[in-house]
Amino acid sequence: xxxxxxxxxxxxxxxxxxxxxxxxxxxxxxxxxxxxxxxxxxxxxxxxxxxxxxxxxxxxxxxxxxxxxxxxxxxxxxxxxxxxxxxxxxxxxxxxxxxxxxxxxxxxxxxxxxxxxxxxxxxxxxxxxxxxxxxxxxxxxxxxxxxxxxxxxxxxxxxxxxxxxxxxxxxxxxxxxxxxxxxxxxxxxxxxxxxxxxxxxxxxxxxxxxxxxxxxxxxxxxxxxxxxxxxxxxxxxxxxxxxxxxxxxxxxxxxxxxxxxxxxxxxxxxxxxxxxxxxxxxxxxxxxxxxxxxxxxxxxxxxxxxxxxxxx
Amino acid sequence: xxxxxxxxxxxxxxxxxxxxxxxxxxxxxxxxxxxxxxxxxxxxxxxxxxxxxxxxxxxxxxxxxxxxxxxxxxxxxxxxxxxxxxxxxxxxxxxxxxxxxxxxxxxxxxxxxxxxxxxxxxxxxxxxxxxxxxxxxxxxxxxxxxxxxxxxxxxxxxxxxxxxxxxxxxxxxxxxxxxxxxxxxxxxxxxxxxxxxxxxxxxxxxxxxxxxxxxxxxxxxxxxxxxxxxxxxxxxxxxxxxxxxxxxxxxxxxxxxxxxxxxxxxxxxxxxxxxxxxxxxxxxxxxxxxxxxxxxx
Numbered sequence: 001x002x003x004x005x006x007x008x009x010x011x012x013x014x015x016x017x018x019x020x021x022x023x024x025x026x027x028x029x030x031x032x033x034x035x036x037x038x039x040x041x042x043x044x045x046x047x048x049x050x051x052x053x054x055x056x057x058x059x060x061x062x063x064x065x066x067x068x069x070x071x072x073x074x075x076x077x078x079x080x081x082x083x084x085x086x087x088x089x090x091x092x093x094x095x096x097x098x099x100x101x102x103x104x105x106x107x108x109x110x111x112x113x114x115x116x117x118x119x120x121x122x123x124x125x126x127x128x129x130x131x132x133x134x135x136x137x138x139x140x141x142x143x144x145x146x147x148x149x150x151x152x153x154x155x156x157x158x159x160x161x162x163x164x165x166x167x168x169x170x171x172x173x174x175x176x177x178x179x180x181x182x183x184x185x186x187x188x189x190x191x192x193x194x195x196x197x198x199x200x201x202x203x204x205x206x207x208x209x210x211x212x213x214x215x216x217x218x219x220x221x222x223x224x225x226x227x228x229x230x231x232x233x234x235x236x237x238x239x240x241x242x243x244x245x246x247x248x249x250x251x252x253x254x255x256x257x258x259x260x261x262x263x264x265x266x267x268x269x270x271x272x273x274x275x276x277x278x279x280x281x282x283x284x285x286x287x288x289x290x291x292x293x294x295x296x297x298x299x300x301x302x303x304x305x306x307x308x309x310x311x312x
Numbered sequence: 313x314x315x316x317x318x319x320x321x322x323x324x325x326x327x328x329x330x331x332x333x334x335x336x337x338x339x340x341x342x343x344x345x346x347x348x349x350x351x352x353x354x355x356x357x358x359x360x361x362x363x364x365x366x367x368x369x370x371x372x373x374x375x376x377x378x379x380x381x382x383x384x385x386x387x388x389x390x391x392x393x394x395x396x397x398x399x400x401x402x403x404x405x406x407x408x409x410x411x412x413x414x415x416x417x418x419x420x421x422x423x424x425x426x427x428x429x430x431x432x433x434x435x436x437x438x439x440x441x442x443x444x445x446x447x448x449x450x451x452x453x454x455x456x457x458x459x460x461x462x463x464x465x466x467x468x469x470x471x472x473x474x475x476x477x478x479x480x481x482x483x484x485x486x487x488x489x490x491x492x493x494x495x496x497x498x499x500x501x502x503x504x505x506x507x508x509x510x511x512x513x514x515x516x517x518x519x520x521x522x523x524x525x526x527x528x529x530x531x532x533x534x535x536x537x538x539x540x541x542x543x544x545x546x547x548x549x550x551x552x553x554x555x556x557x558x559x560x561x562x563x564x565x566x567x568x569x570x571x572x573x574x575x576x577x578x579x580x581x582x583x584x585x586x587x588x589x590x591x592x593x594x595x596x597x598x599x600x601x602x603x604x605x606x607x608x609x
Contacts, residue, residue, distance in 0.1 A: 031511040032430035039423050039482060040438050046479045047445040050456040057455065066459075106343075113340055126595055127344050130351075132602065133591035134584050135540035137557045141564050141580040142350045145357075145573060146370065156370045190347065194599055247449050250542040254561055268543075271451040276547060281455060288451040299447045303440070 051292065058285035066281055075282035084262050085287065088270040091177050095184070095266065096245040102185040103241050104234075107192025112222055114193070115200045125197070128190040136187065140254025143183035144170070147255075173263035176256050180248075180264055183255055188244060192237050199233030200226065239302050246295055267291050358382060358578035365573055381574035385582055389575050391562045392551065398582055400552070401559035405539060408470050408555055412477035413534040419478070420485020420530060425519050427486070428493040429501045430511065439490060446483035453480075454547050461548060468550040476548060477538045484537070485530050488601070492526035493519070525597075532594055533601035536587050556583045 027034075061071045079085050110128060114121055131139065146152040149168040157165035169175035203226055211221045249268035256264040258273070265273075267287060275284035357365060358381050359374040368375075387397035423442070427435045457476060458467070466472030496519070504514045520527075545555040554562070560583045564576050591598050 028510050032426040033432055035422055035511070036426045036435075036438060039419055039486075040442065042479055043442045043445050043482065046453065046457075047448060047483075048441075050453040050460075051448065053456040054452050066455075110340075110343060113336060113343075116336055118336075118340070124340055124344060126592075127347050129595075129599065130588065130591055131347060133536060133587045133598065135542065135557050135560075135587070137540075137542050137561050138580045138584040139350075141560065141576060142354050144564070145577070146350060146353060151573065152370050159369050186347070186350065191602060194602060243447065250557070253542070253546075254564070257565065268449065268451055272454070272543075272547070275451075275455055285455060288449070288454070291449040292452045295447060295449055303443065303447070 054285045054288055054292075057281060058289045060282060062282040062285070064279040064281070075286040079283050079286045079290070082283070084265060085270060087262055088265040088267050088287075091264060092246065092266050094177055095181055095248070096242060098178070098181045099184045099188070099245050100238060100241045102181070103189045103192040104237065106185065106189040107196050107237065108227070110189075110193040111196035111200055114197055125194070128193055130190070131187040132191050134187065136248075136250035137254045139183055139187045140251050143179070143186070144255050147179050147182070170256065171260055173260045176260060176264045180252055180255055184245075184248065184251055187251070188241065192241065195233060195237045195240070196230070199230045203229055235302070236306075239298060242298055243295065246291060246298075354577045354581055358385075358574055358581055360574050362570075362572055362574055381572070381578040382582070384572070385563070385575045385578035389563050389572075389579060390566050391554070391559045392566065394551070398556060398559055398563070398579055401554055401556040402582070404470060404549075404553060404559075405556040408473050408477070409535060409538045412474045412481065412538050413531055415474075416478045416481035416485050416534055417527065417530045419482055420487075421489045421520065421523065421527070422515065423482070423486040424489025424491075424493050425515055426511075428490055429496075429498065429514075429519070439486070442483055442486050444483070445480065446487060450480065450543055454543075458548065468548065468553055470549075470553055472548055473544060473553075473555070476544050477541070481534050481538065485534065488530045488533065489523065489526055492523055496522070528594065528597045529601045532590055532597050535590060536598070536601075539587050559583075 056068075057066055058075050059070050059072065061067045061069050061074075114124060118124065147167070147170040149155070149166075149171060152167075154165060154167040157167070169179045207225065207229070208221065211225050216225070247268060248266055249272065252258055252264055252266055252269050258265045258269045267290065271284050271287045271291065274280045274287065353370060356373050357370075359377045359379070360368065361376065361378050361380065364375060385398055387399050388395060389397045391398070391401065427439050461467045461472045461476075464472070464475075466475060500518060500522075501514055504518055509517070539555075540557060541555070542557045542561070545558040546561075549555065549558065560579050563579045
């Protein structure tokens with residue numbers, strides 16, 4: 001498989017018949033490369049070229065307009081001197097930990113529950129997973145309503161007779177970030193469930209039978225035998241969720257608009273705001289580079305091991 | 313997903329077993345409610361009049377079902393200063409999503425085919441380099457992309473958005489088709505080659521027809537991603553060329569006049585309907601795309 005097949009086929013034919021190599025035959029031989037090249041070039045320019053441009057800009061004096069004079073790390077110094085950036089970073093940390101944690105716990109729980117030979121499993125799975133088909137803007141819109149103190153849960157509880165019930169996280173700058181977690185977990189925990197369920201299904205039945213014969217209860221079987229076997233699934237789920245968390249932009253915009261003030265800003269919204277609203281290109285570029293480096297630190301080792309594992 | 317055939321972990325064991333089953337179903341039901349509640353709230357409140365929303369509660373069902381809010385969300389709600397509803401923006405999204413999905417899927421198929429069935433030197437490295445594009449935070453390309461669209465004269469246009477989605481969707485579509493073609497026997501291609509078929513002949517007459525499952529998964533994935541995109545929409549379009557997600561966000565955040573929550577909810581459902589419909593109709597393929605997104609090579 002590793003050898004180009006066109007070569008091996010050509011070799012197997014009698015020499016004489018292919019002696020005068022025609023131009024079209026040569027072209028045919030190089031066609032795969034000719035087809036891939038422009039697409040690869042596209043990726044080189046739009047991914048790597050653009051990243052290089054952004055990295056370069058992050059080391060220049062660029063303000064409202066790009067300025068190509070290099071200026072060292074001053075944009076990064078400016079970035080780290082911005083209180084709003086620190087808010088964004090700590091929000092990202094809080095959000096990622098809670099978002100990933102809750103998605104994992106709910107995902108594993110639901111996957112185990114669904115693994116108990118449920119007849120209507122298909123229907124339930126469809127219900128658990130449908131939020132993934134929605135736009136984060138739709139999710140944000142509906143949760144904004146549910147979490148709004150004057151309209152949603154708080155009003156509902158007060159109408160039900162709990163006059164002092166307060167649930168104002170959405171408009172409380174100390175707690176607003178948790179509303180982003182609530183909506184994010186609602187949207188993505190079904191995804192974690194699907195990944196775990198696929199993992200559970202790939203565990204060999206023989207292992208389960210052996211455990212049952214040894215007298216291990218259902219609980220013990222899952223926690224000491226099945227879940228440890230699913231380490232790769234854990235890893236990929238955490239990576240996917242972390243990736244979602246770092247890129248989260250739409251949900252914040254739709255749910256809180258980054259507010260109150262900039263209390264729920266995240267790196268992604270920070271970058272957008274500095275690039276397109278405040279026109280501080282240098283700071284925006286440096287924040288984007290920080291995001292990229294974070295993702296590379298997570299993704300590249302993972303991709304490397306995944307791709308190496310599947311190479312034949 | 314395959315159903316477990318043999319003895320699972322839960323064994324049937326009389327009363328204790330039944331209680332366990334009841335508990336199991338109660339928990340599953342509770343979670344169904346958790347996931348469905350927002351959708352129910354959305355639908356039920358979109359069918360109420362504004363008066364009823366003010367009087368009633370979040371979870372009360374509509375007494376007088378009215379589709380007024382739906383009509384308004386469709387063609388009269390204010391998006392910024394323009395009050396034509398979501399309809400024009402739905403069309404923007406359609407005109408954006410159809411070509412972007414078609415082009416990126418076709419190119420991904422061609423790419424995946426060339427990279428797996430005609431493995432030339434460096435094919436693996438090229439694939440790895442292309443794949444990386446699927447994982448970058450798009451913030452890192454926003455600024456140069458905005459300038460490039462400006463230079464191409466495509467700033468703020470639907471064709472510009474099609475270009476952006478095609479280019480950045482290519483990494484995913486290539487991944488999907490590569491993973492599919494790796495499982496396809498090389499013998500088929502070799503046999504066709506001996507019969508004298510060339511690169512494109514084999515692609516169009518043999519490989520493409522047999523890769524229907526991969527095409528469905530890719531089209532669904534790309535459709536969902538591009539329809540639901542917000543970042544590119546808000547960064548690269550203005551006003552009249554906004555896709556529906558951006559328009560929805562504007563409807564909800566329009567601060568002028570009376571806040572019409574029923575219209576917001578109806579607008580949210582309208583914006584979500586296409587992807588929801590695809591999910592309900594082709595759920596299995598959707599799930600397959602999701603797990604392929606986990607780079608299970």
